[in-house]
Amino acid sequence: MQVLHFNQTDVAGGAALAGYRLHQGLLDQKIDSRFLVARKVTQSDRVTQLPSPSRTERRIQSITDPLGFAQIHLLSTFNLKQHPSYQSADLLNFHNLHDGYFNYLAIAHLTQHKPAVLTLHDMWSMTGHCSFSYDCDRWKIGCGNCPDLTIFPPMRRDSSHWEWKLKKWAYHKARLTIVAPSRWLATVARESPLFRRFAVHHIPYGIDVDVYKPLDPEYCRSRLNLPNGKRVLLFVATHLQERRKGGDLVLAALQQLPDAIKSQLVLVTFGSGDTEQTGIQTVSLGYIQDDAEKAIVYSAADLLVFPTRADNLPLVLQESLACGTPMISCRVGGVPDLVRPNITGYLANSEDVQDLKTGILVLLENDRLRQQMRENCRTIAVSEYRLELQAQRYIELYQTLVNSIDR
Structure with a gap:
């Protein structure tokens, strides 16, 4: 055929x-x-x-x-x-x-x-x-x-x-x-x-689950020259300033985090464009096209934050799922297919910066829940999205x- x-x-x-x-x-x-x-x-x-x-x-x-x-x-x-x-x-x-x-x-x-x-x-x-x-x-x-x-x-x-x-x-x-x-x-x-x-x-x-898969976080952070001893938040968009992808919501939520939490974080972005100041150490990786390199970035992260305003079945979320990285996103479009509350991540209300902030804090402060979500993410990716x-x-x-x- x-x-x-x-x-x-x-x-x-x-x-x-x-x-x-x-x-x-x-x-x-x-x-x-x-x-x-x-x-x-x-x-x-x-x-x-x-x-x-x-x-x-x-x-x-x-x-x-x-x-x-x-x-x-x-x-x-x-x-x-x-x-x-x-x-x-x-x-x-x-x-x-x-x-x-x-x-x-x-x-x-x-x-x-x-x-x-x-x-x-x-x-x-x-x-x-x-x-x-x-x-x-x-x-x-x-x-x-x-x-x-x-x-x-x-x-x-x-x-x-x-x-x-x-x-x-x-x-x-x-x-x-x-x-x-x-x-x-x-x-x-x-x-x-x-x-x-x-x-x-x-x-x-x-998605190719043999390429997008969980890798050792410490190894990945070393490859990316990320600072030791900090929690890693990830934001991904082809164009970081694109309003539909919610970059402004990410920045607003991060700016409202307590200073004690901010000091423990590093924000990693990949995509074209720059992010504004959040009071958090930021590492911009630029645009990445290679799948293996992207898997390293997802595996280095503790959480992916992706508050899209409208989407079908975002590849960013699917890639994160396959790499075992819990996700925080919004209840719009096809996002709930991938971000399942208390299973693979936190689903915030659309345009709700306070809810987005709550999701970040809840998952950062619960290591056990985050580890269970890592396992759930990978299992669902392999069983449903190969x-x-x-x-x-x-x-x-x-x-x-x-x-x-x-x-």
Whole structure:
């Protein structure tokens, strides 16, 4: 079986990395998996970069973008049927279709004769523009009167109702099966008026538990040149200042800790950007892409603090889980799938700095609970989130869809 994935890039960003891990899992199971991407980062010969928009497409874009219609200028998406990777594929797997490289109006055209899976990594496919709607539920009634056009991907003019309608039209004749990595996103997909025709499956992301695994903390701290005798808190985000990831909440909670506690802590961050002063010794590791290096960082930490404001099934939390590092996060999106109160970590109320501070203190002061959580984290990662388990679930779904076409 040959599977062709579509994504904005191969490994840059959470959704891309999640898709690429699935790709690796499929290859391990002897599935011929390939990618079409807008931006290629790896050197893999199984990843092909799509051409940049043509001059004609850029001219159309100069008209459609100011009107609030993103991506519909990409007429070349309709020509992907002539691409050799498309023609040889038995099945298509769409991932993130935003970021300006794919015309969603072509979905019905591309799925006319090939079965297709749409793996959701956020809400964009169900809304009039945003990747996460936060407290807004206008995606249930057709969007319009958008309360925040700046949410990624931003919209220059409020055409959210019309984009919602265009997506509805595009899906009307499409042949899709939906996969959601978190229980929350599966529920959202089943509630979406745009997806009523489609079956929705819940298949969590997979992770290589032979790479992401608990390592000796003292060894890891030595490798990272961290100070001896201090508790290590970890905050991870691709962009540390990204509001959605809650870096400001981390800083506010840490600033309110008692001085006696602060003196016993070191805050480790990895991701691009700098953190503000918290009164706590801070070590910035910059952006880390290597999986083995990331496992060292997670294993060096006593706690991961990640108060995201909106998320699907955060890879940061999954990586921490596999390395046996307890987590403090917020009760939003798919986070509760991973952060289970008194089992794998502490689940704070969203936007509640005091609750976040309480969680940090509770887990720091209870060594026995934290050790039990370490064991629970690893057990759950191995039993529920192994990469081969995710690949097997996808292969079963793929085979069912391919067989239905054959009949």
